[in-house]
Amino acid sequence: MGFLSRDDPAPPPTPGLPWEVELKREDGQKYVIYSTVTCIVLMVLFRFAALLVLRLTNSSKTGTAPRLSTKLVSVIFNTIAFSGGLKGFFYPDPNVASDLYGYSPHSQFHFSISAGYFLWAAFVSILYRGSRIAIMYYLVAFMACYFALNPFMHQIGNMYLLGQGSTLVLDLYGCGMLLRGKKSKTNLILKFFHPIVFFITRIYITVPASYTFMVELFTLLNSSTSHNPQVVCFYIFANYTFNVLNVYYFISLLIGMRTPDNIGVNSVTMGKKGRALMKVKWFAFNLNWFDVGFTLSFGDVQTTKLKIDNSSYTKATPGLTVPLVVMAVAINMANTVENMENPVQSSLVVSAVTFWICKFISWINSRSLQIDGTFVVPKKAPHNPNELPFDHIPPVKRLVSEVKLNYFCVPTLKNGGDENLFQTLIKKTPLPKGRDAFTSVHVIMPPAAIKSAAAEKTVAMITVGNNLRENPKELHVHRLSEKFTSSAPMDEYATVFSVASDLILLKADRASLVIFVGYEDSNHDFYAAMIGMLPFRGVSMALITQRQRYGDLLTYTSPSKVFNIEGVNAARMGMFPIKAVFGVLPDKTADATIKPWIPVDINPYINNVDQVHHPTINLPFKVGALTLPMLTHNGSYADSIESLRDLCDTHYNKKYFPIVSCGETCDALGYGTDILEALQPGYYFNHKSGETYKCWENYGTKELFDQISKAKAKGLPVVIIAVGGGVNGNCIGLVAGLTNSRLIEVPTTPMHYNDATTSAKKAFSLVKSNKILSKNILGCFYIPELVFCISETFLTLSTANAHATVGESCKTMNMLGRVDSKQGAQDYFNIEGACEFASDYTKIVQTVGGFDSLVNFIEDPQTRKLKADICAVGYAIREDRSNTTLAKKRDQLLKEFRERYYALGPEKTNAIKAFLSTVNKEIVSAKAMFLAYSDPFEKYRALLFEYAHTLGHGVEAYANLCYTRALERGVEVPEAAIRLHGQCVGMAVQWAGQMSFDLGELKGDGFALHQCFVYLFNRHGGFDFEPLRKLFDSLGVTKEEFCEGVLAVVRRDNKRGYCKCDDTKSVDQLVTGRPGKMMRSTDKNAELRYLVEVEEEWQERVLGMAYDGAFDKVADLDTKGKLVFVNRKELTKGKKSLTSSSDDVGEFLHEAISAVYGV
Structure with a gap:
C-alpha cells in the first residue's frame, strides 16, 4: 500500500546525499538541537558577512543584510529538507518495512535536521510576533518531524519535507529581490516557477499521498496493536491542517494571480471583480516572519507588550543576548545528553568563548562600516548632544543670504547655435539635488508669428543635438501664445499658466530641464522666470537670451509692470527660478545680497x-x-x-x-x-x-x-x-x-x-x-x-472643517509621534535644529473631548439655523453692498451666534479652547521642526508632511469631480458627503496604514495604534466613506471607476521625479513598526530617505476596501479596557454600542504611545 498503490519491492539501495551523517536511533534528538544552534550561528555569521561584502562593494543595499542572512539560512536548510524528502519518499531504504514502520538512517538524519530548523523558525516567529499561521505551521512541522524520530513513518513522512521545495523557490526569490530587485530575469523566472513547484509538491504529490496516509492512520488507530494513539491523532490533525492550508493557498494564489508581480510580493490581491480568499501574505507562510522585525541578529529582545523596537536596519550593530543565551543553553542540553562530567562548567566556557567571538565579529563589522571613509554608521548615538544635527541650532538669522546666477558664453549662439548646443545646456545647467541626469527636456519658444530666425534655428539645433546623442532625451517643444507680446496683464497671466499647465500634462518634474529660447526683444525673457517658478516641485530652467547687455539677471518684470520676480526679495528666501543663462556675452556670475527680512x-x-x-x-x-x-x-x-x-x-x-x-x-x-x-x-x-x-x-x-x-x-x-x-x-x-x-x-x-x-x-x-x-x-x-x-x-466652522483639522493632525501624529522623547529624537536625529520645536505631538488626542464639544455645538440645530440665517443675509448683501440695514442685521445675528457659544458654559468652552490651542501649537511646532533649518522649501526631508497625501489628493480631486457632476445633473450633495482636504488626508492615513500592514511593516499593537488616531476622532462620522459611497451610487460610479479616477490623479502627483519609478508605481511615504517611525527608501541620497515607491495595485486594493466600508470604524474601549474598533454599520443598526467616552480612549491611546516611546 502507499502512494500510487506502490506494493512493488523497494528499489535497490542508493548512495546517501553528500551532507548525510548516518545516525543511530538515539542520536536523532541531539541533532535536533545541533540543527537549531547551527541555524542561529549561520544567521549571525551570514549577516556579518553580508554587511562586509556589501560595504566593500559600496552597495546601497546594506540595510538588507539582516533579511538576507535569514533567507540564506532558509535556502540551505530547505535545500537539505527538500533533497532528503525527494530521496526518502521515492527511493526509500530497503529496510523500511512499510510506509509507516521501519528505520531509515537517511530519514532519521533529515527529520532531525528539519525538526531543528522548524523549531528555530517557530521560536523566532513567536518571539517577534510573526504570523499566527506561520507559527502554527512551523510548530506542527517541528512536531511531525520530531515524532518521526521514534522511528515512525520514515517513508511516507518524507512528503512533509517535499513541500519545502516551493518554500525554497521563494527563499531564492527573496535573496534575488533583496540583492537585484524584483525585475531581474532570475526573479521573473522564479515568480512563474513557484506556482508550478507548489502544485507538484504540495498538491499533485502530497494530496493523494495524504489521503493514503490518512487511511493508514485511521486503520492504525482502530487496530489493537496501535502505535501511541496521541501521536497518531496528532498526525491526523497535522495531515489535515497541511492539506487544507496547501489547497487554500493554491486556490487563493490562482484567484489573485493577475500579474507576475503578485506572487510572493504582497497579499494575494483581488481580481477586477473577484474577492481575495486570504489576507495573509505568501511570505508570512513561507518564512517571511522576519520581515516584521530585524532585531534577532542584533540581540534586542522585546519584553514589554507595547514595546516595538526602533533600531533601523540601516544603522544596526550586532548584539549578543539572543545568540549567546540560546547557544549556551543549547550546548548545555547537548552536553547533558552526552553525559559530560561537568555540563555547567562546559556551558560557562562555551558562553565566554562565544562572547569574545561575537565581540571580535562585532569589531570586524564596525570596521567594515567605515571602509573608504565616506559613510560611517555609529554603533550608538553620540554622547555629546552637540554632535547631533537634532540638537544643533544654527546661529544664523537666515539660511540663504545671497542669490547667485551663472551666465555662460556660447559663441555659436550668434548664428543660432550648432549641434553641440544641446550638450552644453545639459552639462552646464545645475542638476536638482539627488539626481545625476535630466529625465526629459522641454523647450519653450516664441510663436511662429514672431518670425524670429535666430530662435527658430536655436530650437532646431537643440533638436539636432539631442538626436545625435546615443540615448536621446525625451524632448517636447512648447510655443508661447501669440498674445505674449501684449502688455495687458491678463494676457501675460494666461500665457504663463497655459504653458506651465502643458508642462505638467507632459509630465515635467523636478528632474526635467526646461529651456526658454528668447528672441530679439529680451524684455520677454521675463516669461522664463515666471514659467520656471511655477512647476511646484521644481524644474531646472535654462534661459537662452539674445540680450546685448547683461542688465539685472536677478530681476524680471513683465511689460505691464504688474508681475515681478525679484531674486533679492526676502519673502522668496533665496529661491530663484532660473538656474543658468546662456548668451553671447562673456561668462559672468550675477550675485546679490538678499534684502533684510x-x-x-x-x-x-x-x-x-x-x-x-x-x-x-x-x-x-x-x-x-x-x-x-x-x-x-x-x-x-x-x-x-x-x-x-x-x-x-x-x-x-x-x-x-x-x-x-x-x-x-x-x-x-x-x-x-x-x-x-x-x-x-x-x-x-x-x-x-x-x-x-x-x-x-x-x-x-x-x-x-x-x-x-x-x-x-x-x-x-x-x-x-x-x-x-x-x-x-x-x-x-x-x-x-x-x-x-x-x-x-x-x-x-x-x-x-x-x-x-x-x-x-x-x-x-x-x-x-x-x-x-x-x-x-x-x-x-x-x-x-x-x-x-x-x-x-x-x-x-463647519463640521467638515473641524474634521479636516484633526485629519491633518492625525497624519502628523502618526509620522512624528513623540519627538520630545529620547527615542523620538533618535528617529529624527538628522533634522537640524529640531530640538527648538520638538514636542509631544500626540497630546492632541488628550483634547478629543473639546473636539466633540465643538462638533456638537456646530451640529446643534439652533446653531445651524443661526449660521444659515447669517449666510442668507450675507448672500443678499453681496447683491447690494450699499444696504446698511442688511449689514446691521448680519451683525446682530453674529452677536447672537457668539452669545450662544458662550452660553455653553466654561467647562465646554474651555475644552474647545484647549483643543484648538493644542492643535494649533503642536502642528505649528511640527512644521517648524523641519522648515526652520532643515528644509524650508519642503523638497527633501519635509516631504514627510506629504504622508497620506498621495491618495488623499487623489480622492479629494475625484470627490470634487463628483460634486460637479451632481450639480450638473441636479443631484443633491448631502452635507455629510462633503470631504475637505484634511478629511481626505485623514481617510488616506488609514489606507496608508493598511498598505503598511499588507506589506508586513505594521503589525499588532503598531498597526492598532496607527489606525486608532483617526478612529478616535471618527465618532461623528467625518472620516466615514459611506456618505461618499451613497453619492457615488446615485451618480452610477462603480468601484472600478472610483479607483481608476483616484489613480489617474495619483499618476500626476507632485512628488513624481524624486524617485525613478515607472507608470505602475508612485512615490509615497509609509509608516513601519509603530507610529512615528517612517519607512526609509534604499535610495543612496539621504535627502530622499522618506520617499518609497509603492505599487499601483497596492493602492487600488486599499481604495477598494474603502469603497466597501472597511475603514468606517470608531475607536472604543470594551468592558475589559481593551482597545477595539467598532464598525459604523454595527452602531447604526444597534448591534453594538460604545462603552467608553472619547476622553477615555484618548487617554488610553496617549498612554500606549508613551509606553512605546518609553516615556
Whole structure:
C-alpha cells in the first residue's frame, strides 16, 4: 500500500546525499538541537558577512543584510529538507518495512535536521510576533518531524519535507529581490516557477499521498496493536491542517494571480471583480516572519507588550543576548545528553568563548562600516548632544543670504547655435539635488508669428543635438501664445499658466530641464522666470537670451509692470527660478545680497497690558531661519480687528494699498468686508470657493490686476490680505508672489492657520473643465509678513472643517509621534535644529473631548439655523453692498451666534479652547521642526508632511469631480458627503496604514495604534466613506471607476521625479513598526530617505476596501479596557454600542504611545 498503490519491492539501495551523517536511533534528538544552534550561528555569521561584502562593494543595499542572512539560512536548510524528502519518499531504504514502520538512517538524519530548523523558525516567529499561521505551521512541522524520530513513518513522512521545495523557490526569490530587485530575469523566472513547484509538491504529490496516509492512520488507530494513539491523532490533525492550508493557498494564489508581480510580493490581491480568499501574505507562510522585525541578529529582545523596537536596519550593530543565551543553553542540553562530567562548567566556557567571538565579529563589522571613509554608521548615538544635527541650532538669522546666477558664453549662439548646443545646456545647467541626469527636456519658444530666425534655428539645433546623442532625451517643444507680446496683464497671466499647465500634462518634474529660447526683444525673457517658478516641485530652467547687455539677471518684470520676480526679495528666501543663462556675452556670475527680512512687529500685542481687550497668544515659528510672526487674538471680534489695523498702520506707516481676498462663505459671514473697512482704502476681491476653483482662472481678473497696477504706479506697497480658509490663502498668496506684493494671512479655519500659513508653498491645482487633474502643482515659495488669527472666527466652522483639522493632525501624529522623547529624537536625529520645536505631538488626542464639544455645538440645530440665517443675509448683501440695514442685521445675528457659544458654559468652552490651542501649537511646532533649518522649501526631508497625501489628493480631486457632476445633473450633495482636504488626508492615513500592514511593516499593537488616531476622532462620522459611497451610487460610479479616477490623479502627483519609478508605481511615504517611525527608501541620497515607491495595485486594493466600508470604524474601549474598533454599520443598526467616552480612549491611546516611546 502507499502512494500510487506502490506494493512493488523497494528499489535497490542508493548512495546517501553528500551532507548525510548516518545516525543511530538515539542520536536523532541531539541533532535536533545541533540543527537549531547551527541555524542561529549561520544567521549571525551570514549577516556579518553580508554587511562586509556589501560595504566593500559600496552597495546601497546594506540595510538588507539582516533579511538576507535569514533567507540564506532558509535556502540551505530547505535545500537539505527538500533533497532528503525527494530521496526518502521515492527511493526509500530497503529496510523500511512499510510506509509507516521501519528505520531509515537517511530519514532519521533529515527529520532531525528539519525538526531543528522548524523549531528555530517557530521560536523566532513567536518571539517577534510573526504570523499566527506561520507559527502554527512551523510548530506542527517541528512536531511531525520530531515524532518521526521514534522511528515512525520514515517513508511516507518524507512528503512533509517535499513541500519545502516551493518554500525554497521563494527563499531564492527573496535573496534575488533583496540583492537585484524584483525585475531581474532570475526573479521573473522564479515568480512563474513557484506556482508550478507548489502544485507538484504540495498538491499533485502530497494530496493523494495524504489521503493514503490518512487511511493508514485511521486503520492504525482502530487496530489493537496501535502505535501511541496521541501521536497518531496528532498526525491526523497535522495531515489535515497541511492539506487544507496547501489547497487554500493554491486556490487563493490562482484567484489573485493577475500579474507576475503578485506572487510572493504582497497579499494575494483581488481580481477586477473577484474577492481575495486570504489576507495573509505568501511570505508570512513561507518564512517571511522576519520581515516584521530585524532585531534577532542584533540581540534586542522585546519584553514589554507595547514595546516595538526602533533600531533601523540601516544603522544596526550586532548584539549578543539572543545568540549567546540560546547557544549556551543549547550546548548545555547537548552536553547533558552526552553525559559530560561537568555540563555547567562546559556551558560557562562555551558562553565566554562565544562572547569574545561575537565581540571580535562585532569589531570586524564596525570596521567594515567605515571602509573608504565616506559613510560611517555609529554603533550608538553620540554622547555629546552637540554632535547631533537634532540638537544643533544654527546661529544664523537666515539660511540663504545671497542669490547667485551663472551666465555662460556660447559663441555659436550668434548664428543660432550648432549641434553641440544641446550638450552644453545639459552639462552646464545645475542638476536638482539627488539626481545625476535630466529625465526629459522641454523647450519653450516664441510663436511662429514672431518670425524670429535666430530662435527658430536655436530650437532646431537643440533638436539636432539631442538626436545625435546615443540615448536621446525625451524632448517636447512648447510655443508661447501669440498674445505674449501684449502688455495687458491678463494676457501675460494666461500665457504663463497655459504653458506651465502643458508642462505638467507632459509630465515635467523636478528632474526635467526646461529651456526658454528668447528672441530679439529680451524684455520677454521675463516669461522664463515666471514659467520656471511655477512647476511646484521644481524644474531646472535654462534661459537662452539674445540680450546685448547683461542688465539685472536677478530681476524680471513683465511689460505691464504688474508681475515681478525679484531674486533679492526676502519673502522668496533665496529661491530663484532660473538656474543658468546662456548668451553671447562673456561668462559672468550675477550675485546679490538678499534684502533684510522685516516682518510685522507683534511685540506690542504680546503680553499686552490690556488683557481684557487684547489677550493674545504668540506661536513661535521659523521657516528658513526667518521668524514668521503668528499672533492669535482671543479678545472680541471688534477688538481683534482693531489690533490688526493698528499693526498694519504701524508697519506700513499708513501708506499702503490693501487688497482683501475672500471666498464665498467668508464673504457671506462679513469677515472680509469688516477687515477692509478697518484698514486704509483698498480693494475687495471676492471669488468662488472650493478645491475645484483652486485654479489660475479663478484668481486672476482684469480688475484685480488693474488695481495692483494703479497702486504700483502711485508708489504704494500692495498688501494682499488673505481672509478665510487655506485654499484662499494658498491661491491669493501665489498671486502675491507673482506680483511681488506684501502678504498677510488672516485664517478663519484651523487648517489655514496651522497647516497652510506654516508652509512657504503657495500653489494652484491643475484643473481642466472642473476636473482636478493634479493638486497643488503650480506655485511658488512666498512667506507672509504676518499671520493674524481672530479666534472668534473659528466659531463659524463647519463640521467638515473641524474634521479636516484633526485629519491633518492625525497624519502628523502618526509620522512624528513623540519627538520630545529620547527615542523620538533618535528617529529624527538628522533634522537640524529640531530640538527648538520638538514636542509631544500626540497630546492632541488628550483634547478629543473639546473636539466633540465643538462638533456638537456646530451640529446643534439652533446653531445651524443661526449660521444659515447669517449666510442668507450675507448672500443678499453681496447683491447690494450699499444696504446698511442688511449689514446691521448680519451683525446682530453674529452677536447672537457668539452669545450662544458662550452660553455653553466654561467647562465646554474651555475644552474647545484647549483643543484648538493644542492643535494649533503642536502642528505649528511640527512644521517648524523641519522648515526652520532643515528644509524650508519642503523638497527633501519635509516631504514627510506629504504622508497620506498621495491618495488623499487623489480622492479629494475625484470627490470634487463628483460634486460637479451632481450639480450638473441636479443631484443633491448631502452635507455629510462633503470631504475637505484634511478629511481626505485623514481617510488616506488609514489606507496608508493598511498598505503598511499588507506589506508586513505594521503589525499588532503598531498597526492598532496607527489606525486608532483617526478612529478616535471618527465618532461623528467625518472620516466615514459611506456618505461618499451613497453619492457615488446615485451618480452610477462603480468601484472600478472610483479607483481608476483616484489613480489617474495619483499618476500626476507632485512628488513624481524624486524617485525613478515607472507608470505602475508612485512615490509615497509609509509608516513601519509603530507610529512615528517612517519607512526609509534604499535610495543612496539621504535627502530622499522618506520617499518609497509603492505599487499601483497596492493602492487600488486599499481604495477598494474603502469603497466597501472597511475603514468606517470608531475607536472604543470594551468592558475589559481593551482597545477595539467598532464598525459604523454595527452602531447604526444597534448591534453594538460604545462603552467608553472619547476622553477615555484618548487617554488610553496617549498612554500606549508613551509606553512605546518609553516615556
